[in-house]
Amino acid sequence: MKTKKALFIGGIKSGKSYNAESYALKIASKKPVYLATTEFIDAEMQKRIDAHKLNRKENFETVEEPLKLFEIISKQKSAVLVECVSMWINNMLYHGFGFSEMKKELEAILMLDKTVIFVINDVGCGVIPENALAREFVDISGKLSQLIASGCEEVYHTIAGISTRIK
Numbered sequence: 001m002k003t004k005k006a007l008f009i010g011g012i013k014s015g016k017s018y019n020a021e022s023y024a025l026k027i028a029s030k031k032p033v034y035l036a037t038t039e040f041i042d043a044e045m046q047k048r049i050d051a052h053k054l055n056r057k058e059n060f061e062t063v064e065e066p067l068k069l070f071e072i073i074s075k076q077k078s079a080v081l082v083e084c085v086s087m088w089i090n091n092m093l094y095h096g097f098g099f100s101e102m103k104k105e106l107e108a109i110l111m112l113d114k115t116v117i118f119v120i121n122d123v124g125c126g127v128i129p130e131n132a133l134a135r136e137f138v139d140i141s142g143k144l145s146q147l148i149a150s151g152c153e154e155v156y157h158t159i160a161g162i163s164t165r166i167k
Helices: 016-027 043-056 069-073 085-094 099-111 132-151
Strands: 005-010 033-036 061-064 080-083 116-121 154-159 162-165
Touching: 005 016, 005 132, 016 043, 016 080, 016 116, 016 154, 016 162, 033 043, 033 069, 069 080, 069 099, 085 099, 085 116, 085 132, 099 132, 116 132
Parallel strands: 005 116, 005 154, 033 061, 033 080, 080 116
Antiparallel strands: 154 162
C-alpha cells in the first residue's frame, strides 16, 4: 500500500473523529493504530475518553502518548490515526513546549514514509479569546493546521457529521 497523509478538521463534536476512524479502517491494510493524545484531566474528560474507546471497539490498536508523537509513529507498521492534534498542542503547552518544538515534531512526522491520519479542531471560525494562553493556543493551532494540511495529500472539513474533501 502506498503511504499517505490525511487531515480531518472540524469543530468540536462535528463528527471528524468518527469519520477519520472510518477512513483509517478503510485504507489500512491491517489493524490501524489509534494514537490517543488526551491526558486524563478530570472525571468528565475520563467519560469522553471512555466513550471514544467504546466507539472504536477492537478495531484499532490503541497507543496512549500525550507528547512524543514522532517516536510512536516512526515505529508503527500500520496506518496511524492521531486523535487529536488539538489535545497534543494543549499537552505540549502545559508541559512547557513552544511552537518551534511542535512545528519540528510535525514536520518530522510529515516526512515519514508512513500512513498518518490527523484529527484537529478548527479554531479559525471563533472569536479572538480574551486571555493570552488561549490566544497562543489558537495561533499555534491555526499555524499547525496549515502545516499539516500542506503536507497531506487529502484534507477533509467536517460539519454536522459530513466530511467534505477540500484537498
